[in-house]
Amino acid sequence: QVQLVESGGGVVQPGRPLRLSCAASGFTLSSYAMYWVRQAPGKGLEWVAFISFDGSNKYYADSVKGRFTISRDNSKNTVYLQMNSLRSEDTAVYYCARIVGTTRADHWGQGTLVSVSS
Amino acid sequence: QSALTQPASVSGSPGQSITISCTGTSSYVGGYHYVSWYQQHPGKAPKLMIYDVSKRPSGVSNRFSGSKSGNTASLTISGLQAEDEADYYCSSYTSGSTYVFGPGTKVTVL
Numbered sequence: 589q590v591q592l593v594e595s596g597g598g599v600v601q602p603g604r605p606l607r608l609s610c611a612a613s614g615f616t617l618s619s620y621a622m623y624w625v626r627q628a629p630g631k632g633l634e635w636v637a638f639i640s641f642d643g644s645n646k647y648y649a650d651s652v653k654g655r656f657t658i659s660r661d662n663s664k665n666t667v668y669l670q671m672n673s674l675r676s677e678d679t680a681v682y683y684c685a686r687i688v689g690t691t692r693a694d695h696w697g698q699g700t701l702v703s704v705s706s
Numbered sequence: 707q708s709a710l711t712q713p714a715s716v717s718g719s720p721g722q723s724i725t726i727s728c729t730g731t732s733s734y735v736g737g738y739h740y741v742s743w744y745q746q747h748p749g750k751a752p753k754l755m756i757y758d759v760s761k762r763p764s765g766v767s768n769r770f771s772g773s774k775s776g777n778t779a780s781l782t783i784s785g786l787q788a789e790d791e792a793d794y795y796c797s798s799y800t801s802g803s804t805y806v807f808g809p810g811t812k813v814t815v816l
Binding site for chain 1: 753757795
């Protein structure tokens with residue numbers, strides 16, 4: 589069955605970097621686009637970044653543009669989110685999700701918590 | 707502040723029908739037939755309930771239905787059940803492979 593497992597979250601100081609990973613199994617990752625969505629404590633969902641099936645196209649929310657980088661290694665069945673210059677407002681649970689038909693996410697991971705605090 | 711607007715909360719009694727609205731602009735919702743709805747229970751990952759305005763993924767109850775008129779999309783839950791109590795988010799795909807979520811609606815089963 590399709591499974592997505594995020595890892596790499598934790599407590600990090602403002603300005604420091606952190607890299608999240610999303611390990612995919614149960615399907616051929618190289619056939620699917622993926623995205624990251626985050627949810628601040630007690631808040632709603634916010635789309636963060638999108639990567640096409642082959643990594644050739646990447647798009648970002650304005651709130652993270654220039655600081656976050658999405659990438660993938662299809663040979664390792666893993667998608668990454670490199671987060672630099674972290675701010676307190678980046679504190680959230682980060683979910684990765686599989687995109688189908690470009691328009692929707694049909695499978696989600698369980699999320700990983702990132703807490704930016706001094 | 708989201709480009710989409712949803713009511714903060716909607717409630718209904720078991721067996722009733724409720725409708726959640728999602729209002730955007732011609733850039734979001736109105737101009738595309740790509741509105742999705744996600745259900746999220748506390749502490750859980752979101753679950754896709756409706757996509758492309760009115761299509762239901764395999765395994766989702768037919769009590770859930772979607773529609774759109776102009777810049778407003780709607781999710782209707784018929785025969786409301788206790789397990790439907792959750793947060794619901796609309797989402798719109800736009801050109802350039804960007805996405806936007808609504809602020810979410812808390813559904814309470816009375």
